[in-house]
Amino acid sequence: METPPDGYRRNVGICLVNSSKKIFTALRINISxxxxxxxxxxxxxxxxxxxxxxxxxxxxxxxxxxxxxxAPYWLTYDFPPQTRERLSRRWGTNYKGQTQKWFLFKFTGKEDEINLLGDGSETPEFKDWAWLLPERVLELAVDFKKPVYEQVMKVFGPYLQADADEDSAAQNETEAEVYVESTPV
Incomplete structure (x- = not known):
């Protein structure tokens, strides 16, 4: 396996897709x-x-x-200066950014399993979530992560294509029809 670059926080990313090939995406609590x-x-x-x-x-x-x-290789992004400074104080390190190994998972449960409070072992990070088309995930991504997200979509693209026998209306679902759930924190 390829070695991650020095000076970057070692990290994993998760692309979780549902049966409609939409991607689980969540709204951060602490970043507008x-x-x-x-x-x-x-x-x-x-x-x-x-x-x-x-x-x-x-x-x-x-x-x-x-x-x-x-993903067959590490994907890396640099933190913007303000983010780097804030995270350096929080983590007690001075990482340039994060280097990530990405994994694709298929969600096999029921939506009531999704709980933004997580398993209780960590402070919650998200307040809302949605199943989104890949294009919408890219639109909503913070600018400094967009190049990594573009690579994730490229690498996992063959798995994200809607099946030929799916109803085309489901493939063209509008943003207004996307399911979003709020979880109090």
């Missing part, structure tokens, strides 16, 4: 209008697939997910 896919740090020596499943459970409560694919 910031939607993202689940992600989180991986400990030194921690198996990355195990870290991805742990982060998914911690952030969303989801345990009903089937591993589909892993």
């Amino acid at each position: 209008d910031t939607w993202q896919m689940p992600q989180g740090g991986a400990g030194e020596g921690e198996d990355l697939l195990t870290a991805a499943m742990r982060e998914l459970r911690e952030e969303t409560g989801v345990t009903s997910a089937e591993f589909v694919a892993e």
Whole structure:
């Protein structure tokens, strides 16, 4: 496996898709209008697939997910200066940004399993969530993460294509029809 670059926080990203090939995306609590896919740090020596499943459970409560694919390389982004400064104080480090190994999972549970309070082991990070088309995920991503999200969509693109036998109306669902749930925190 490729070695992640030095100076970056080792991290995993999770692209969770439902049966309609829409992607789980959540609205951050502490950053205004910031939607993202689940992600989180991986400990030194921690198996990355195990870290991805742990982060998914911690952030969303989801345990009903089937591993589909892993990105073949690390995807890296730099923090903007203000973000870097804030995170340096919080983490006690001076990472340039994050380097991520991305995993694709298929959600196999029922939506009532999704709980933005997570498994209770960590402080909640999200206040709303939605199943979104890949294009919408890219539109809502914070600017400094967009290049990574574009690569995630490219790598997992073959898995994100709607099945040929699906109703075309479902493929063209508008943003107004997207299901969003709020969870009090």
